[in-house]
Amino acid sequence: MSLDASRWAWQQQNLKASEKLVLLAIADRAGENHTAHPSIKRLELDTCLNRKTIIRSLDHLELIGLLLPTGEKVGRTRQVKVYQLSMVPERHALEPSSKQSQKRNSPKSGTVPLLPSNSPKNGTPEQSQKRYSEPTSIEPISEPYEISAARMQKKMPPDFKGVVNAYNEILGDDLPRVVKITKAREKSIRARWQETFGSQSKGNDLNFWRRYFLHVRKSKVLCGLKENTDWKGADFDWLMNEQNMAKVIEGKYHREGDWRTDIDLQEAV
Incomplete structure:
Protein backbone atom coordinates (compact mmCIF):
# COMPACT_ATOMS: atom_id res chain seq x y z
CA MET A 1 0.00 0.00 0.00
CA SER A 2 1.31 3.44 -0.98
CA LEU A 3 0.29 6.39 1.19
CA ASP A 4 1.42 8.72 -1.61
CA ALA A 5 -0.94 7.03 -4.07
CA SER A 6 -3.90 7.11 -1.67
CA ARG A 7 -3.32 10.80 -0.90
CA TRP A 8 -3.07 11.53 -4.63
CA ALA A 9 -6.32 9.65 -5.37
CA TRP A 10 -8.23 11.59 -2.70
CA GLN A 11 -7.08 14.87 -4.28
CA GLN A 12 -8.49 14.14 -7.75
CA GLN A 13 -11.54 16.22 -8.70
CA ASN A 14 -14.21 16.33 -11.42
CA LEU A 15 -14.91 12.60 -11.22
CA LYS A 16 -18.14 10.70 -10.78
CA ALA A 17 -18.55 9.02 -7.40
CA SER A 18 -18.09 5.58 -8.98
CA GLU A 19 -14.91 6.68 -10.79
CA LYS A 20 -13.47 8.19 -7.60
CA LEU A 21 -14.26 4.98 -5.69
CA VAL A 22 -12.56 2.80 -8.32
CA LEU A 23 -9.51 5.09 -8.35
CA LEU A 24 -9.27 4.95 -4.55
CA ALA A 25 -9.54 1.15 -4.60
CA ILE A 26 -6.72 0.87 -7.13
CA ALA A 27 -4.54 3.40 -5.28
CA ASP A 28 -5.10 1.43 -2.06
CA ARG A 29 -3.49 -1.60 -3.72
CA ALA A 30 -0.61 0.28 -5.39
CA GLY A 31 2.98 -0.50 -4.47
CA GLU A 32 5.83 1.93 -3.91
CA ASN A 33 6.32 2.19 -7.67
CA HIS A 34 2.67 3.32 -7.94
CA THR A 35 1.51 0.39 -10.08
CA ALA A 36 -1.43 -1.86 -9.29
CA HIS A 37 -3.27 -4.74 -10.94
CA PRO A 38 -6.54 -5.53 -9.15
CA SER A 39 -8.88 -7.72 -11.17
CA ILE A 40 -12.42 -6.66 -12.02
CA LYS A 41 -13.64 -9.24 -9.52
CA ARG A 42 -11.41 -7.74 -6.84
CA LEU A 43 -12.71 -4.26 -7.60
CA GLU A 44 -16.28 -5.55 -7.40
CA LEU A 45 -15.58 -6.81 -3.88
CA ASP A 46 -13.72 -3.66 -2.82
CA THR A 47 -16.19 -1.08 -4.19
CA CYS A 48 -19.53 -2.96 -4.22
CA LEU A 49 -20.03 -1.65 -7.77
CA ASN A 50 -21.22 -3.86 -10.63
CA ARG A 51 -18.87 -5.03 -13.37
CA LYS A 52 -20.19 -2.70 -16.09
CA THR A 53 -19.82 0.37 -13.87
CA ILE A 54 -16.26 -0.61 -12.99
CA ILE A 55 -15.30 -1.14 -16.65
CA ARG A 56 -16.82 2.22 -17.61
CA SER A 57 -14.98 3.92 -14.74
CA LEU A 58 -11.66 2.33 -15.73
CA ASP A 59 -12.16 3.38 -19.32
CA HIS A 60 -12.75 7.01 -18.35
CA LEU A 61 -9.85 7.07 -15.88
CA GLU A 62 -7.59 5.81 -18.68
CA LEU A 63 -8.96 8.34 -21.14
CA ILE A 64 -8.23 11.34 -18.91
CA GLY A 65 -4.79 9.97 -18.07
CA LEU A 66 -5.10 9.18 -14.36
CA LEU A 67 -4.53 5.47 -15.05
CA LEU A 68 -1.94 4.50 -17.65
CA PRO A 69 -1.92 0.88 -18.88
CA THR A 70 1.64 -0.43 -18.82
CA GLY A 71 0.88 -3.01 -21.52
CA GLU A 72 1.58 -5.81 -19.06
CA LYS A 73 -1.07 -8.31 -18.01
CA VAL A 74 -0.90 -10.67 -15.05
CA GLY A 75 -2.98 -13.29 -13.32
CA ARG A 76 -3.64 -16.93 -14.00
CA THR A 77 -5.20 -16.17 -17.41
CA ARG A 78 -2.98 -13.16 -18.17
CA GLN A 79 -6.04 -10.92 -18.54
CA VAL A 80 -5.56 -8.54 -15.59
CA LYS A 81 -4.13 -5.20 -16.71
CA VAL A 82 -1.30 -3.55 -14.80
CA TYR A 83 -1.92 0.18 -14.29
CA GLN A 84 0.54 2.97 -13.59
CA LEU A 85 -0.97 5.75 -11.48
CA SER A 86 -0.07 8.96 -13.27
CA MET A 87 2.05 11.72 -11.71
CA VAL A 88 1.79 10.65 -8.07
CA PRO A 89 3.92 13.10 -6.03
CA GLU A 90 6.54 11.57 -3.76
CA ARG A 91 6.49 12.36 -0.06
CA HIS A 92 9.85 14.16 -0.24
CA ALA A 93 8.25 16.66 -2.61
CA LEU A 94 5.95 17.69 0.22
CA GLU A 95 8.73 18.13 2.80
CA PRO A 96 9.99 21.62 3.76
CA SER A 97 12.53 23.05 1.34
CA SER A 98 16.16 23.65 2.23
CA LYS A 99 15.44 27.38 2.33
CA GLN A 100 12.83 26.84 5.01
CA SER A 101 15.27 24.70 6.97
CA GLN A 102 17.94 27.37 6.63
CA LYS A 103 15.49 30.01 7.82
CA ARG A 104 14.73 27.95 10.91
CA ASN A 105 18.48 27.79 11.63
CA SER A 106 18.97 31.55 11.41
CA PRO A 107 20.26 33.57 14.41
CA LYS A 108 16.67 34.53 15.24
CA SER A 109 15.99 30.88 15.97
CA GLY A 110 18.90 30.72 18.42
CA THR A 111 21.49 28.97 16.24
CA VAL A 112 24.58 30.26 14.49
CA PRO A 113 24.61 30.00 10.67
CA LEU A 114 27.67 28.56 8.98
CA LEU A 115 30.06 31.23 7.67
CA PRO A 116 33.08 30.89 5.34
CA SER A 117 36.31 30.34 7.23
CA ASN A 118 38.95 33.09 7.40
CA SER A 119 41.84 30.66 7.65
CA PRO A 120 44.80 30.97 5.20
CA LYS A 121 43.66 27.79 3.53
CA ASN A 122 40.48 29.52 2.43
CA GLY A 123 42.14 32.89 1.77
CA THR A 124 41.78 36.24 3.44
CA PRO A 125 38.36 37.70 4.31
CA GLU A 126 38.64 40.01 1.28
CA GLN A 127 39.49 37.08 -1.01
CA SER A 128 36.68 34.98 0.44
CA GLN A 129 34.24 37.82 -0.03
CA LYS A 130 35.41 38.32 -3.59
CA ARG A 131 35.08 34.61 -4.33
CA TYR A 132 31.49 34.57 -3.10
CA SER A 133 30.53 37.76 -4.90
CA GLU A 134 31.99 36.99 -8.34
CA PRO A 135 29.36 35.87 -10.88
CA THR A 136 29.61 32.33 -12.14
CA SER A 137 29.86 31.40 -15.79
CA ILE A 138 26.47 29.69 -15.62
CA GLU A 139 23.52 32.06 -15.79
CA PRO A 140 20.66 31.34 -13.38
CA ILE A 141 17.58 29.72 -14.84
CA SER A 142 14.87 32.34 -15.19
CA GLU A 143 12.00 29.89 -14.61
CA PRO A 144 11.50 26.36 -13.22
CA TYR A 145 12.52 23.53 -15.53
CA GLU A 146 9.05 22.06 -15.42
CA ILE A 147 7.52 25.22 -16.86
CA SER A 148 10.16 25.49 -19.57
CA ALA A 149 9.66 21.82 -20.53
CA ALA A 150 5.90 22.27 -20.70
CA ARG A 151 6.26 25.28 -22.98
CA MET A 152 8.71 23.44 -25.21
CA GLN A 153 6.35 20.48 -25.45
CA LYS A 154 3.45 22.75 -26.33
CA LYS A 155 5.46 24.20 -29.20
CA MET A 156 6.07 20.77 -30.71
CA GLU A 250 -17.72 13.20 -21.03
CA GLY A 251 -19.50 9.91 -21.79
CA LYS A 252 -22.59 11.00 -23.73
CA TYR A 253 -22.20 8.05 -26.11
CA HIS A 254 -21.17 5.50 -23.46
CA ARG A 255 -24.31 5.27 -21.38
CA GLU A 256 -26.08 2.11 -20.24
CA GLY A 257 -26.75 -0.06 -23.27
CA ASP A 258 -24.36 1.89 -25.53
CA TRP A 259 -21.31 -0.31 -24.88
CA ARG A 260 -20.31 -2.89 -27.47
CA THR A 261 -20.33 -6.51 -26.40
CA ASP A 262 -18.52 -7.93 -29.45
CA ILE A 263 -15.04 -6.62 -28.55
CA ASP A 264 -12.65 -6.68 -25.61
CA LEU A 265 -13.58 -3.66 -23.50
CA GLN A 266 -10.30 -3.98 -21.59
CA GLU A 267 -8.04 -3.29 -24.58
CA ALA A 268 -4.66 -1.79 -23.70
CA VAL A 269 -3.11 1.24 -25.33
Missing part, protein backbone atom coordinates in the same frame (compact mmCIF):
# COMPACT_ATOMS: atom_id res chain seq x y z
CA PRO A 157 4.62 20.71 -34.25
CA PRO A 158 1.44 18.66 -34.62
CA ASP A 159 1.98 15.06 -35.71
CA PHE A 160 -0.73 15.00 -38.37
CA LYS A 161 0.28 11.61 -39.71
CA GLY A 162 0.57 10.09 -36.22
CA VAL A 163 -2.98 11.10 -35.26
CA VAL A 164 -4.44 9.89 -38.55
CA ASN A 165 -2.54 6.59 -38.39
CA ALA A 166 -3.85 5.96 -34.86
CA TYR A 167 -7.41 6.57 -36.09
CA ASN A 168 -7.05 4.27 -39.10
CA GLU A 169 -5.38 1.53 -37.04
CA ILE A 170 -8.00 1.47 -34.30
CA LEU A 171 -11.20 2.55 -36.09
CA GLY A 172 -10.46 1.78 -39.74
CA ASP A 173 -12.57 -1.40 -39.66
CA ASP A 174 -15.56 0.29 -38.00
CA LEU A 175 -15.59 3.81 -39.44
CA PRO A 176 -14.54 5.42 -42.76
CA ARG A 177 -10.77 5.43 -43.14
CA VAL A 178 -8.85 8.64 -43.73
CA VAL A 179 -7.07 8.53 -47.09
CA LYS A 180 -5.95 12.16 -47.33
CA ILE A 181 -4.84 14.74 -44.77
CA THR A 182 -6.55 17.85 -46.10
CA LYS A 183 -5.89 21.43 -45.04
CA ALA A 184 -9.12 21.39 -43.03
CA ARG A 185 -7.98 18.25 -41.20
CA GLU A 186 -4.58 19.76 -40.49
CA LYS A 187 -6.38 22.78 -39.01
CA SER A 188 -8.55 20.65 -36.69
CA ILE A 189 -5.60 18.50 -35.56
CA ARG A 190 -3.51 21.60 -34.89
CA ALA A 191 -6.29 23.09 -32.76
CA ARG A 192 -6.78 19.92 -30.68
CA TRP A 193 -2.99 19.48 -30.40
CA GLN A 194 -2.82 22.59 -28.21
CA GLU A 195 -5.54 21.46 -25.77
CA THR A 196 -5.66 19.59 -22.48
CA PHE A 197 -8.47 17.07 -22.01
CA GLY A 198 -7.82 15.82 -18.48
CA SER A 199 -5.36 16.26 -15.66
CA GLN A 200 -2.72 14.26 -17.55
CA SER A 201 -4.21 14.05 -21.07
CA LYS A 202 -2.70 16.44 -23.59
CA GLY A 203 -3.36 16.74 -27.29
CA ASN A 204 0.35 16.61 -28.15
CA ASP A 205 0.61 13.05 -26.76
CA LEU A 206 -0.11 10.30 -29.29
CA ASN A 207 -0.91 7.90 -26.45
CA PHE A 208 -3.87 10.16 -25.60
CA TRP A 209 -5.15 9.86 -29.16
CA ARG A 210 -4.89 6.09 -29.02
CA ARG A 211 -6.90 6.07 -25.77
CA TYR A 212 -9.45 8.42 -27.33
CA PHE A 213 -9.98 6.28 -30.43
CA LEU A 214 -10.15 3.10 -28.33
CA HIS A 215 -12.81 4.84 -26.23
CA VAL A 216 -14.74 5.66 -29.40
CA ARG A 217 -14.52 2.06 -30.63
CA LYS A 218 -16.26 0.80 -27.48
CA SER A 219 -19.45 2.76 -28.26
CA LYS A 220 -22.25 1.23 -30.32
CA VAL A 221 -23.56 4.71 -31.09
CA LEU A 222 -20.28 6.13 -32.39
CA CYS A 223 -19.59 3.02 -34.47
CA GLY A 224 -23.07 3.05 -36.03
CA LEU A 225 -24.15 -0.18 -34.34
CA LYS A 226 -26.93 1.20 -32.13
CA GLU A 227 -30.30 -0.40 -32.78
CA ASN A 228 -33.30 1.67 -33.85
CA THR A 229 -31.30 4.60 -35.17
CA ASP A 230 -30.50 5.84 -38.65
CA TRP A 231 -27.12 7.31 -37.72
CA LYS A 232 -24.31 5.39 -39.39
CA GLY A 233 -21.70 6.45 -36.86
CA ALA A 234 -19.00 9.08 -36.59
CA ASP A 235 -16.01 9.74 -38.84
CA PHE A 236 -12.62 11.37 -38.36
CA ASP A 237 -13.82 14.92 -39.00
CA TRP A 238 -16.77 14.53 -36.61
CA LEU A 239 -14.53 13.10 -33.89
CA MET A 240 -12.04 15.98 -34.22
CA ASN A 241 -14.71 18.65 -33.76
CA GLU A 242 -14.19 20.42 -30.43
CA GLN A 243 -17.81 20.16 -29.21
CA ASN A 244 -18.23 16.56 -30.38
CA MET A 245 -14.96 15.56 -28.76
CA ALA A 246 -16.06 17.01 -25.42
CA LYS A 247 -19.29 14.99 -25.56
CA VAL A 248 -17.38 11.79 -26.32
CA ILE A 249 -14.94 12.29 -23.45
